[in-house]
Amino acid sequence: LSEINVRFGTVVAQIVKDCSDSLVTDPAGKAPWRERKIRHLHHLTYERYERSALVSSCDKIANLGDIVEDLRRDGEVTFDRFNGGPVGTRAYYDAMFSICGPSIP
Numbered sequence: 001l002s003e004i005n006v007r008f009g010t011v012v013a014q015i016v017k018d019c020s021d022s023l024v025t026d027p028a029g030k031a032p033w034r035e036r037k038i039r040h041l042h043h044l045t046y047e048r049y050e051r052s053a054l055v056s057s058c059d060k061i062a063n064l065g066d067i068v069e070d071l072r073r074d075g076e077v078t079f080d081r082f083n084g085g086p087v088g089t090r091a092y093y094d095a096m097f098s099i100c101g102p103s104i105p
Contacts (some may be wrong), residue, residue, distance in 0.1 A: 001017055016057050018048040018049055018056065033083035033088070037088075041095050041096070048075055056096065056100055056101045057096070057097070057101065060096050065092060
């Protein structure tokens with residue numbers, strides 16, 4: 001974040017922070033998937049910078065497009081690569097749009 005702050009400014013650094021569920025560089029140091037997602041959703045609900053909802057929603061829409069494409073090609077095995085599986089992944093995206101959707105101008 002400090003490098004992003006220096007290169008792009010505090011607003012961009014805050015948006016990156018808000019849109020990230022973990023900032024650790026070593027994946028082994030990440031909290032479990034469900035814990036990270038719950039904490040991230042809470043942060044987006046109560047503590048985010050105003051513009052972060054738009055950026056986060058755009059990111060999730062792009063990700064969903066890729067997921068739909070993969071589902072059409074590969075079927076339900078697509079969810080095997082997601083820690084939340086089909087139920088958790090769908091619930092996460094539903095929650096994201098419930099939180100961010102109403103706040104997008």
